Amino acid sequence: MYRIRQFSVVLFLFLASLGTAQTITARQKTLENQKKRLQAEIKQINSLLFKNTKKEKSLLSQVEDLNVKISVRSDLVKVNNQQANLLTQQININQRNITNLRKELQTLKKDYAEMIQKSYKSKSSQNRLMFLFSSEDFLQAYKRVQYMKQYAKFRRKQGEEIAEKTKTLQSLNKTLLEQKTQKDVLVTENRKAQQQLQQERKSQQRLIRGLKSKSRSLSSEIRQKQRKAAVIDREIERLIREAIAASNKAAGKKSKNAFALTPEAKLLAANFVANKGKLPWPVEKGIVIQRFGTQPHPVVKTTMIKSNGVTIATSPKSEARAVFEGQVMTILSFKGSNPTILIKHGNFITTYKNMGKVYVKKGDRVNAKQPIGEIFTHPQTGKTTLQFSVFNELKPQNPKSWIYRM
Numbered sequence: 045m046y047r048i049r050q051f052s053v054v055l056f057l058f059l060a061s062l063g064t065a066q067t068i069t070a071r072q073k074t075l076e077n078q079k080k081r082l083q084a085e086i087k088q089i090n091s092l093l094f095k096n097t098k099k100e101k102s103l104l105s106q107v108e109d110l111n112v113k114i115s116v117r118s119d120l121v122k123v124n125n126q127q128a129n130l131l132t133q134q135i136n137i138n139q140r141n142i143t144n145l146r147k148e149l150q151t152l153k154k155d156y157a158e159m160i161q162k163s164y165k166s167k168s169s170q171n172r173l174m175f176l177f178s179s180e181d182f183l184q185a186y187k188r189v190q191y192m193k194q195y196a197k198f199r200r201k202q203g204e205e206i207a208e209k210t211k212t213l214q215s216l217n218k219t220l221l222e223q224k225t226q227k228d229v230l231v232t233e234n235r236k237a238q239q240q241l242q243q244e245r246k247s248q249q250r251l252i253r254g255l256k257s258k259s260r261s262l263s264s265e266i267r268q269k270q271r272k273a274a275v276i277d278r279e280i281e282r283l284i285r286e287a288i289a290a291s292n293k294a295a296g297k298k299s300k301n302a303f304a305l306t307p308e309a310k311l312l313a314a315n316f317v318a319n320k321g322k323l324p325w326p327v328e329k330g331i332v333i334q335r336f337g338t339q340p341h342p343v344v345k346t347t348m349i350k351s352n353g354v355t356i357a358t359s360p361k362s363e364a365r366a367v368f369e370g371q372v373m374t375i376l377s378f379k380g381s382n383p384t385i386l387i388k389h390g391n392f393i394t395t396y397k398n399m400g401k402v403y404v405k406k407g408d409r410v411n412a413k414q415p416i417g418e419i420f421t422h423p424q425t426g427k428t429t430l431q432f433s434v435f436n437e438l439k440p441q442n443p444k445s446w447i448y449r450m
Contacts, residue, residue, distance in 0.1 A: 068130050068137075075127045081449070082120040088331050089113045092357045093427070101425050104262055104343060107251045110244060111342040112333045112357075117241045124234035131227045138220045142213065149209045255343065263347050270349055276381060277352050280395060283374055283386060284438055302437055303391040313390025316368055323367045323447050324413055326396060326432045330358035332450060333429070336442040352440040353395065353433030354450070360428050363403075363415040364396045367447065372408040372416075382420045397431035 093109040101109070255262060288303050295304035305313065334355035341347045370389040377383040383399040387410060400420035410416060421428040434441040444450045 068134050072127065072130050072134075075123055075130065079120065079123045079127070082116055082123060085116050085331055086113065086120065088329065089116060092331060092359060093333075103251055103255050103258075104265070105425055105427075107248060107255065107343045108333070110248045110251065112331070114241065114244050114248060117237060117244060121234060121237050121241060124230060124237060128227060128230050128234065131223055131230065135220060135223050135227065138216055138223065142216050142220065145209060145213045145216065149213065152205060152209065252343065259344065262344050266341055266344060266347050266349065272381070274350075276376070276384065276397065279376055279378070280352075280384065280386065280433075280435075281438060283376065284393060284435065287373055287388070288437065305390060309390045311390075312370065313392060316389045316392050319368065320446055321448065324365070325356075325447055325450065326364055326367050326394070327356055327358045327362055327419070327430055328365070330356040330362070330430070333357045336440075336444065351431075353397075353431055354443045356430045356432060358419060358428050358430060360421045360426070362419050362428055362430075364399065364417050364419055364430055364432075366410040366412060366414050366416055367394055369409075369411050370394070372404045372406055372410060374406050375402055375404075383417070385416055387416070391437050393435040393437075395431075395433040395435070397433075398429060 089109075089112055093112065285300070288299070288301065291304045292299050297304045303309070332354050334349075334351055336351055336354055338348055338350045341349050364385070366387055368387075368389050370387045373386040373388040373393060375383055375385055382397070383402050384395055384397040385399060385402060385404065387394050387396075396416065398420050399417040401418040402416070403418075404410060404416045419428050419430045432443055434443050434446050
């Protein structure tokens with residue numbers, strides 16, 4: 045009875061640890077996918093921001109670019125650490141399972157040996173016949189025959205169980221060896237990533253020291269850029285208000301903040317919402333170098349910057365593409381600024397700023413992923429950046445919530 049209870053406890057612990065191991069394995073797969081995405085992003089950063097070393101970048105631009113790489117590299121190190129911790133958990137679980145299985149196997153083998161020894165002592169056919177013939181009646185003889193059959197079946201089952209446990213133990217030992225090898229590889233990878241991160245931070249500090257003497261002029265430069273961006277944002281807001289007013293006038297309504305939608309426009313808006321988080325990127329390949337919202341400047345921390353969208357760095361000659369079907373609402377263009385394309389999707393608007401060439405005109409219908417223009421490349425820095433925004437009528441939305449894996 046004690047051994048049966050002991051076996052039940054071992055079995056329960058093994059099954060519980062198996063469930064934990066499966067959860068860890070699922071988490072490990074998620075982290076591995078994250079790691080691959082971050083590694084791919086670092087490759088893109090190197091290609092898009094650091095490949096063209098012949099172009100003259102300002103110190104500020106160099107620090108901003110390095111900041112982007114450091115941020116992604118830091119995330120990679122974190123993911124590597126999480127993977128290493130999970131592998132350690134898996135190794136510990138497997139080591140416990142191996143210890144428990146060894147104990148269980150030892151108990152099974154001991155029981156089996158004792159059973160074989162007892163069986164050997166009463167092995168002769170004469171003993172078995174004597175056991176049967178000594179029965180007091182037919183019923184007792186029948187019961188003894190059944191007992192002998194069950195005993196033989198139990199022996200076979202014990203032997204099969206020992207073979208199965210031995211196989212499981214061998215498999216666990218193999219898995220444990222593979223996990224230890226994986227962890228060694230991961231530790232080496234992470235050490236290399238940490239060294240690169242350390243070098244990049246040193247480069248960043250060196251560049252920042254060169255900027256300290258210019259902090260006032262830098263703050264002024266950043267504020268000037270923000271004022272210029274604010275002018276464009278106000279103009280976009282004005283154009284959206286005009287479009288809202290025009291839609292309400294046509295429908296005989298008086299709302300100032302919401303579009304009067306036709307049945308077709310309502311369906312388009314509903315489809316746009318249904319695809320939230322699944323919309324394609326507005327460029328074929330690129331990296332986000334400035335996020336949505338109000339945030340401290342990555343270099344001059346005392347200066348706050350506001351962004352109604354995201355800034356995406358891409359390669360020269362890259363085209364902007366519509367993220368969803370819709371209609372070109374207008375092309376915004378005025379002196380000192382590159383064109384901005386506004387596309388209407390029901391009561392939603394997507395904007396594409398910093399265009400070098402424009403392929404569409406007001407009123408054109410566009411499809412998802414359709415090229416709408418070529419993005420401007422700065423002649424001095426060689427950087428090609430698109431400012432992309434999503435509006436729900438007048439309210440700016442975080443593009444990260446709408447674009448797939450942004």
